[in-house]
Amino acid sequence: MPTEDPAVRFERVTKRYGDHTVLDALDLEVGRGERVTLIGPSGSGKTTILRLLMTLERVSDGVIHVDGEPYSHMPGRKPGTLVPASERRLAERRRRIGMVFQQFNLFPHMSVLENVVEAPVHVLGESREEAERTARDLLDLVGLGDKVDARPTRLSGGQQQRVAIARALAMRPGILLLDEVTSALDPELVAEVLDVLRDVARGTDITLLCVTHEMGFARDVSDRILMFDRGRVVESGPASELLESPAHERTRAFLGAVR
Structure with missing residues (x-):
């Protein structure tokens, strides 16, 4: 019986900025429906992984696959070859991926409801009625059903981040990326x-x-935690196991510093 393709697969992915290597030939798989957390010191490459998946950055080497298909690349003219994906292809593929950033990035001139409705209408082509119905359900989910008409500037930071979560979910992503979503709170x-x-x-x-x-x-x-250091995974394991009994000295030192 064939196995299901992972939701995300990094195949020998390297990311460089000049002479500085942020990700070093990274191999990484995330199964469909799996919840994976990346931990490690600042500059270890964690956020770069999310930025590559959001196509805010391009890989230097290697290939990213999403749902079993090349994501960072696309088929070339010669059979069996890959070339960097075009902007059009990237725009089509990244619709499946949602991201909640450290900063809320809400539109201040729009109501909470309009902030959540905007992208499903203009990007997914949903009717405004359908998008508003979904948005109200999601705002109820994040505990803001009574704030649909409020402007973001009238909300606390925690409320604004919850609107940002609802907005990301409104795009019906199969994959949701969370980048230090509480660090600005x-x-x-x-x-x-x-x-x-x-x-x-x-x-x-x-x-x-x-x-x-x-x-x-x-x-x-x-389900699983990955400890990063200098662009590589130094330890991986089930959440409770890695946090309670880390095997690697670098993991023990990091956890000792953040607890």
Whole structure:
């Protein structure tokens, strides 16, 4: 019986900025519906992985596959060859991937509801009625059903980040990327955002790839945790196992510093 292709596969992916190598021949797979958290020191390459998947950066070497098909590349003119993907192809493929950033990036002149509706209407081609119905359901999910008419500037940072989560989910992504989504929040607002993301992880079959320094959250939502250092995975394992009994000295040192 054939095995199902992983949601994401990095095949010997390298990312360089000049002489500086951020990712070093990385091999990485994330199964469909799997929740994977990336941990490690700043500059270890974690966020670069998310930026490559969002096509905010291009790979230097190697190939990224999504759902079993080349994502960073496309078939060349000669059979069996690959060439870097065109902007048009990238735009088509990245619709499957949603991302919640450290900064909320909401449109200040639009209401909360309009912020969530905008992309499904103009990118996915949904009717406004359908998009608004979905948006209201998602805003209920993130606990903001009573804020549909508010402007983002009238919301707390935690509420704005919850709107950003609803907006990402409105695009019906198969893969959701989370990049330090609580780092811009005051400490008392962190818990409300993490609670929403726990609900998303438990209540959907979405594939989740997360970068965080919140180890409690990583333990709660992750099937697997990867420890990064200098562009490579130094340790990988089930969340509770890696956090409680790390095998690698670099992992032990990092966890000791963030706890």
